[in-house]
Amino acid sequence: MKYAINLVRTLRIDERKAEIKRVRVLTMTGVSIGILVLSLFYSALQVLTMESKLNDERGKLARIEAEYKRYKETTMIINKADIELLNQLQSGRIFWTKKLASMALHLPDNYWITDFGFGEPSFDVKGYGYITSDQKQLVTIDDYLNLLRADTTFNDVFKQIFFNSTERRDEGKRERVSFEYSAISSK
DSSP states (O other), rough: OOOOHHHHHHHHHHHHHOOOHHHHHHHHHHHHHHHHHHHHHHHHHHHHHHHHHHHHHHHHHHHHHHHHHHHHHHHOOOOHHHHHHHHHHHHHHHHHHHHHHHHHHHHHEEEEEEEEETTTTTTEEEEEEETTOOOOHHHHHHHHHHHHHHHHHHHHTEEEEEEEEEEEEBBBBBBBBEEEEEEEOOO
């Protein structure tokens, strides 16, 4: 008995299986290498982006440190003379609202303040009032100045008040007297 085996056909099937296996391996290798290259590219891009952000933050930090250094240098420049000057300014200030309110509170009827100014240490005031029939305008002005002298909101700064002048200045049929006084600051 003779057996004939066709080995070429089996070889061809094995070669085809080997070729399919080789193509699959090459495809998988290519896909894997592609994924690896893409992941390396993405990682490099992320690293470069983070490096850029880090450089920006380092620049901001350097700018803030420089500003803080300048701030510390300016705060260290303040010396004793500056502190004494600031203390002098704070202790020498005058709260004008209370002083003006006190002046207005004691002002007699039909009398007005027309002008006032402060030039260290003198506070000068000008005003006028209408003359009444009893002709007591000088007494009225003196009473007004005595009330200011006694008022603690006014005399805490202005200890001395001087009556400077008075003058009669009529406006038509209205008889009017103008007056001036000065208050001296004790600070």
